[in-house]
Amino acid sequence: MEIRGPIQLPARREDVTLDTLDGLTLVGELALPETATPDATLVTLHPLPTAGGFMDSHILRKAAARLPALADLAVLRFNTRGTSSPRGTSEGAFDGGGAEAFDVAAAMDFVHEQDLPRPWLVGWSFGTELALKYGRDHEVEGIILLSPPLHRATDEDVAAWADEPRAVVALIPELDDYLRPDQARERFASIPHATLIEVDGGRHLWVGETQTRRVLTEIVAAVNPDALPLPTEWTGRLGH
Template sequence: MEIRASTVLPAERRPITLHTADDLELVGELALPPGGAKPVATLVCLHPLPTAEGMMDSHVLRKAAFRLPALAGVAVLRFNTRGTTSRRGTSQGEFGEGEAERYDVAAAIEFAEFEGLPNPWLLGWSFGTELALKWGCDPEVSGAILLSPPLHRTTEADMAVWAESGKPVVALVPEFDDYLRPDEARTRFSAIPRAEVIGVDNAKHLWVGEPYVRIVLDEVVRRVAPDAHPLPTEWDGPFERDTM
């Protein structure tokens, strides 16, 4: 059966709570490959701007959690940054303009390490890309995949940290993005020698439409779980319902 926008594939899902160094509790969910299979890689998801309705359930991140554990053997960790609300609940604290969220990013990376989750990659979207670039270059992190990076908060010093680390950075930039388009993105990301900028024809900042979601998830899997690339568009196994 064809995998559609609303498809939920099997996974071992459980609610989680992240604990920050400044004593906040953040709500989230961990989705693991079904049947007790060990994941081959991990996505630590950093969602879009919460003051513009971004949250852990923002659709690309939700669909990553619904599909990639079964299709690619990838663990998907999603959470709400401080003060952010989704169906899972509301994380403690208040929006920190991308500064206080450094503790949120650190808590998610530490959780992945504590759980023994392998090969963790940051998957940031919009505001989440700023968090990845500013606070995510941790020794435990394998690399970063950035969806619609605006580069509003990111400084030259942040870029230099990633450049010095040698870690891969992949930016998926919509042709018709509202904030940063492919040509300018290539110029800005030239500060990171290992950065790769992929322009996506006809796409917009919010990646609305199943064809664009598939492009994103395919490019993610190409980097973090290459043996599973390209992702299938059909699934012959059981389906689940979206209950979280």
């Protein structure tokens, strides 16, 4: 069976809640390899909730559906404050990336409480702003930025990563609505070790199986390259 679209591969999946220091409960899901010990952990940060972003935004949902089985990765998804999905609604209200610092911290506290290995922040659009602004405050191996708009993350937020030994990987769509490769090279120039991956034909929302596979491949290349190449077919049973 070809791995594409909404196909969900086997994993241990559980609904989880995250508790913030300002007293909110956030809803989420943790997906773990079905039998193996995870090699690393993806802590995902979704796109802008006021524009329809949530923990089920398709790239993050497909990462959770596929990567525990294909790359031995744990994937944590959650709704930031005030965000709803079929999983439920997180308490609180959208704060434009300010109080969401508490949400990132709650996710990282959960990762440490569960003793999940080698956490990476994976942000998409608005989620990249949270990763850039707050990722340095936590024990992560690196950050992966999908379609960073660099609206709320200032030049100072970006430059603060210059002296960090941790990885900064950014996927820049050729046809992005907000930040295209030429602009991205300029805006990220303050981080000498940043890896910018320019995706020909890519768009901000990464629509289509070709773009989905490219994004998931680049995530795995950063986090667990031994799992490459990712299979495109699956012969076992499907997940739940």
